[in-house]
């Protein structure tokens with residue numbers, strides 16, 4: 001678009017005489033911020049409200065305790081899907097957490113600032129921004145096809161590990177780095193080895209941060225669809241081993257919405273997914289609080 | 302009597318910057334040696350050399366020799382972990398672990414492989430008593446060490462160090478963040494401790510050095526300008542700069 005060349009205009013009279021006072025500016029800023037806040041909260045209420053209203057009716061004991069029956073009308077419930085979701089979640093956490101912590105310890109305590117750690121950090125940051133379907137295709141090629149894991153829980157979990165590892169490493173690394181240097185000095189000055197210091201002082205002190213990291217990545221496991229679509233298949237049966245496929249709640253929402261007419265059930269499944277996320281958050285926080293209190297990490301209650 | 306620790310012609314560099322210049326000093330057994338001097342004069346640097354805490358900083362260089370019981374503490378094959386068990390340290394800022402009081406004190410012993418809980422309990426109690434903290438915390442052993450006051454935290458750190466039964470205790474301005482009452486308690490404590498331990502303390506507090514130490518070294522710009530019996534240094538300093546410093550004319 002061409003810019004119009006406007007001739008210099010004399011400053012309007014109100015401007016030259018009376019600038020907008022800071023007080024007015026502040027009022028305007030507050031109003032804008034307030035409106036933004038209201039919009040955000042409204043949006044949240046509208047979305048959750050919509051899901052609740054449309055999906056709420058479908059949540060019955062039968063819905064929770066029977067398996068999906070398939071078909072264009074999406075008969076049946078979500079029992080197997082809930083169980084599959086929890087299995088996948090646990091499997092992913094069990095593989096992911098040790099790897100993430102080990103890599104973070106390496107970066108934060110051993111590599112500190114050499115070129116190698118620089119490359120890793122950069123790579124990790126880069127990977128964190130790659131769309132999940134790319135990881136899905138990677139998982140498909142490597143785990144499903146090359147390693148013959150087929151569409152399975154294991155392929156899905158390993159793909160999620162690849163997807164979530166960068167975030168886990170960076171967040172745990174931050175947690176480790178946030179542990180005061182003075183703790184390290186105290187431990188070393190007592191004649192403890194570096195490994196003892198890491199294992200017995202730094203890791204326990206970083207537990208709250210590590211827990212946050214686990215919650216963050218678990219949230220990702222629960223909400224992921226694309227990467228699992230191409231690595232877990234979509235069988236609605238209960239997996240019988242690590243090598244059988246399955247369907248998570250988020251995937252089920254996708255299937256119901258795309259392949260069936262049971263849109264309300266998709267919303268109902270969404271509600272259960274949200275509830276599951278809340279429950280997991282609560283449980284994890286409880287455990288973390290209990291641990292911190294027992295170990296004396298926190299000053300007081 | 303041989304000195305417990307000895308520095309012989311020690312120079313120390315952070316990169317190109319020289320922080321210690323040709324320092325030689327003895328730290329005598331079962332006595333308290335104080336190091337005084339304005340900030341930036343190298344007191345902390347020197348103290349940390351004595352248990353090799355300087356090795357946590359990269360790009361440093363050491364010349365000269367440091368001896369413990371007449372043996373070089375950095376000779377080939379000398380174990381840094383073993384040295385630090387024999388030469389304990391209390392830092393300027395109290396730094397208890399985010400653990401319970403009990404676990405703070407038991408920590409060093411646990412890391413040495415002790416798991417016998419009754420023996421550990423005895424050691425914890427003994428150390429807390431030695432650090433004059435037992436009466437205040439005996440009912441709260443399983444509360445967080447971070448919940449204590451600053452003075453109590455510093456005594457907790459002393460107890461934690463005593464629990465591994467070192468021979469030498471290094472203290473880097475242990476009272477700088479504490480109120481006068483806590484400071485006095487720690488000074489009394491030092492008088493108790495010197496019966497069993499050898500103590501080196503850095504302090505910027507002249508009265509503290511005069512009250513609490515037997516020997517005193519004055520650092521200025523990385524040099525040990527003067528060293529001698531505390532009474533001598535404070536009543537008849539040989540060096541004009543020492544005199545100016547202890548009489549408060551600079552610092």
Ligand SMILES: Nc1ncnc2c1ncn2[C@@H]1O[C@H](COP(=O)(O)OP(=O)(O)O)[C@@H](O)[C@H]1O
Nearest residue numbers: 315320338339340341342343344345346347358
């Ligand atoms: N980690 C470090 N890296 C570089 N220079 C340092 C470091 N620690 C101390 N120094 C320098 O060494 C000198 C002596 O410092 P320090 O031993 O802390 O003195 P003091 O304890 O007497 O105040 C100061 O000039 C200080 O800037």
Ligand SMILES: [Mg+2]
Nearest residue numbers: 341344345346
């Ligand atoms: Mg200092």
